[in-house]
Amino acid sequence: MKNQYINQITEDFNFSHSALFKHLTPSEVERISLDKTINTYKKGLCIYRQNSRITGCYIVLDGILKVYKTGIDGKEQIIRFAKPYDIIGFRSVLNGDLACTTAKTLEDSKLCYISQESLYYLVKNNGNFAFELLQLACRELGEANEYITDIAQKTVRERLAEVLVHLKQEFGIDKENILQILLTREELANIVGTATESVIRLLSEFKNDNLIEIEGRKIKILNFNGLIKVANLN
Amino acid sequence: MKNQYINQITEDFNFSHSALFKHLTPSEVERISLDKTINTYKKGLCIYRQNSRITGCYIVLDGILKVYKTGIDGKEQIIRFAKPYDIIGFRSVLNGDLACTTAKTLEDSKLCYISQESLYYLVKNNGNFAFELLQLACRELGEANEYITDIAQKTVRERLAEVLVHLKQEFGIDKENILQILLTREELANIVGTATESVIRLLSEFKNDNLIEIEGRKIKILNFNGLIKVANLN
DNA sequence: CGAACCCTTGAGATCCTTCAATCCATGTGG
DNA sequence: CCACATGGATTGAAGGATCTCAAGGGTTCG
Numbered sequence: 290m291k292n293q294y295i296n297q298i299t300e301d302f303n304f305s306h307s308a309l310f311k312h313l314t315p316s317e318v319e320r321i322s323l324d325k326t327i328n329t330y331k332k333g334l335c336i337y338r339q340n341s342r343i344t345g346c347y348i349v350l351d352g353i354l355k356v357y358k359t360g361i362d363g364k365e366q367i368i369r370f371a372k373p374y375d376i377i378g379f380r381s382v383l384n385g386d387l388a389c390t391t392a393k394t395l396e397d398s399k400l401c402y403i404s405q406e407s408l409y410y411l412v413k414n415n416g417n418f419a420f421e422l423l424q425l426a427c428r429e430l431g432e433a434n435e436y437i438t439d440i441a442q443k444t445v446r447e448r449l450a451e452v453l454v455h456l457k458q459e460f461g462i463d464k465e466n467i468l469q470i471l472l473t474r475e476e477l478a479n480i481v482g483t484a485t486e487s488v489i490r491l492l493s494e495f496k497n498d499n500l501i502e503i504e505g506r507k508i509k510i511l512n513f514n515g516l517i518k519v520a521n522l523n
Numbered sequence: 524m525k526n527q528y529i530n531q532i533t534e535d536f537n538f539s540h541s542a543l544f545k546h547l548t549p550s551e552v553e554r555i556s557l558d559k560t561i562n563t564y565k566k567g568l569c570i571y572r573q574n575s576r577i578t579g580c581y582i583v584l585d586g587i588l589k590v591y592k593t594g595i596d597g598k599e600q601i602i603r604f605a606k607p608y609d610i611i612g613f614r615s616v617l618n619g620d621l622a623c624t625t626a627k628t629l630e631d632s633k634l635c636y637i638s639q640e641s642l643y644y645l646v647k648n649n650g651n652f653a654f655e656l657l658q659l660a661c662r663e664l665g666e667a668n669e670y671i672t673d674i675a676q677k678t679v680r681e682r683l684a685e686v687l688v689h690l691k692q693e694f695g696i697d698k699e700n701i702l703q704i705l706l707t708r709e710e711l712a713n714i715v716g717t718a719t720e721s722v723i724r725l726l727s728e729f730k731n732d733n734l735i736e737i738e739g740r741k742i743k744i745l746n747f748n749g750l751i752k753v754a755n756l757n
Numbered sequence: 758c759g760a761a762c763c764c765t766t767g768a769g770a771t772c773c774t775t776c777a778a779t780c781c782a783t784g785t786g787g
Numbered sequence: 788c789c790a791c792a793t794g795g796a797t798t799g800a801a802g803g804a805t806c807t808c809a810a811g812g813g814t815t816c817g
Contacts, residue, residue: 314731358672362756366672380661383654389665412654416783419653420617420646426660427614433667438592438600440674441716474796482675485776489797505782505796521595679805708764718806723765739814741766 290400298383302350302401308349308373309425312417320410326402327428336392337378337401345404351399353470357479369429370395370459370470379422382408395470399410443521445483449491451520453501453508462510471506472503495519503511536584536635541608543659544582553616560636570626570634571612577622579638580612583672586632587694587704591713592622601714602703603663604629604693613656616642619712629704679717683725685754686714687735687742705740727749729753 304310304318313321327350331334339359354371357382368390371377381388384403412419439448453468462469472480478488492508495501500516502509510516517523538552539716547555564570571577574591589606607613607695615622616639626749646653673682686701694704697723707713726742730736734750736743744750750755 345813358668360672360676364676368671370666380664384661384665385660386665389668412657413650416647416650416653419650419657422655423646423653423660424618424665427618428662430614430667431618431620431661433664433671434602434623435718437602437667437670437674438594440671441600442598456604467705471629472796482671485795487773487774488711490773493797707762719763720765720807722804723807727765 293388307348309376311420312415313411314415315414317411317418318323321403321407324404324407327399328402329397329399330394332394332396332398334394336394337388339389339391340387342376342411343381345402346376346408347392348401348403349373349375349377350399350401352393352400353395354398355395355476356392357428358390363477366482367476369432372460375407376425379408380426381398383412395472440482445481445487446494447492447519447521448481448483449488450479450495450500450516451522452477453495453510454513454516454520454522457513466510468508468510473490473506532593536582541582543610543655545653546649546655551645551649551652555615555637555641558638558641561633562636563631563633564628566630566632568628568630573623573625574621577612577615577635580610580616580642581626582635582637583607583609583611584633584635585631586634587686588626588632589710590622590626590627598710599710599713600716601710604664610659613642614660617646644689662702672731674716679715679721680725680728681753681755682715682717683722684729684750685756687720687729687744688747688750688754688756691744691747698745702742702744707740721742739745 304313309450330352336347336354349371351373352441354377355367356369357365357367358370360366371392377392378388380386412422443451456468456470462468464521474488474492475485477492478485481488492503494502495516498502498515500510500512500519502511538547564586570581570588583605584609588611589601590600590603590605590611591601594600605626611626612618612622646656673685677685690702690704690706694702696702708722708726711720711726715722726735726737729750730737732749734744734746738746740751745756
């Protein structure tokens, strides 16, 4: 019976592939398997909402989510994406704060819910888990600091090129060099922190410079090093 | 003998006032007291530099530091400040990365150095300490996300007002309503993410609007709620 | 008394946003 | 199958916020 639950999650989620969860003992795996919930979500659904109380966090088993803050007059600022093996919502759970972001699926997705109690249990009882989570938080913090500096100092053009570089690094490209994440122009603008129209104009400049090709939301990377140069990355 | 070391730190630093360190057992206090180093630093000194290897972290006992990243053509972006009871450098220590920021004293300061080994020891052996540190990282992460949204969406005017609000909340004001942190116009610009000249012009607008008074680097807050309104904070 | 720093102000340039109009694809209900 | 609504993409034009450059003034300090 218990094994059945465990199989249900390990089928979708190979713990040993996760830096965070590979330290779990069999009994810990069993424990979280007992109170976890695996659900699938259609594209475009909110998993949790900014300013709502959040009772647990989620591991992404399949799909891609955007995590964003809603700022002045409803404009979204995308803070990060989450893909398989990523964990979302742990920040608010650990702090006991209301969610400071909204998480929404960009594709049909499968998530594993882990309750606040389970997360606390792991953090308190498994030093390695706590350490990995701490490292994760620190890594995200480092990235956030980088982001702040970029937004504060770089031009929109540089930032858009940098975003394309990061998206390639995070989601990869297929054999035709097409970015493996599909975003609307508005979503791109909400990462870069600019207006939709600016993204459109710059993308078409990048196209004229033979850095990329565009077909709807598909972006083909033609000259990665060129993008890096435009982005002013080192 | 050992007690002498312990006194040396507890004299400057009341552990029970620190959310992070109040969980330490006497033997843990003793342990870190044995390998810690307390030093005073003149104003304007670098404690550690971006891209350098960092062998431990620092607790601020006295003084104020700025923590910043150096971006395009040497322009500083101030990420945060540190004041007594704050801890700096733990992010890079825990991740084993090179420092991603530079920390510099804004006043004569006294810091307590804690080695990587001691920090690791505490994280691994004291679940409460690890938990507090995790919470701290999560809190900073939440603030960083907030910051990203602000820089991306707000005008320079709004951001400058917001910075003044935050500085008041973090460092307070004296009986004459003067901000208890002195910054150059350039440093203010490096928090806001703008040009020095813009800060100067906006500060004098705020003065004309009777929100503040300026005398050199002293900023007197005349109308705090007005600043909050300009900052578009709620 | 310079030198070094910081602060201030003006003017022009420019990047970017905003607003408005159009186009296109998709989906839905009659 | 058509008419229409919806959401996204695109383009142009105008305006504005902010930056850059340049010059000058004040203060501190050796």
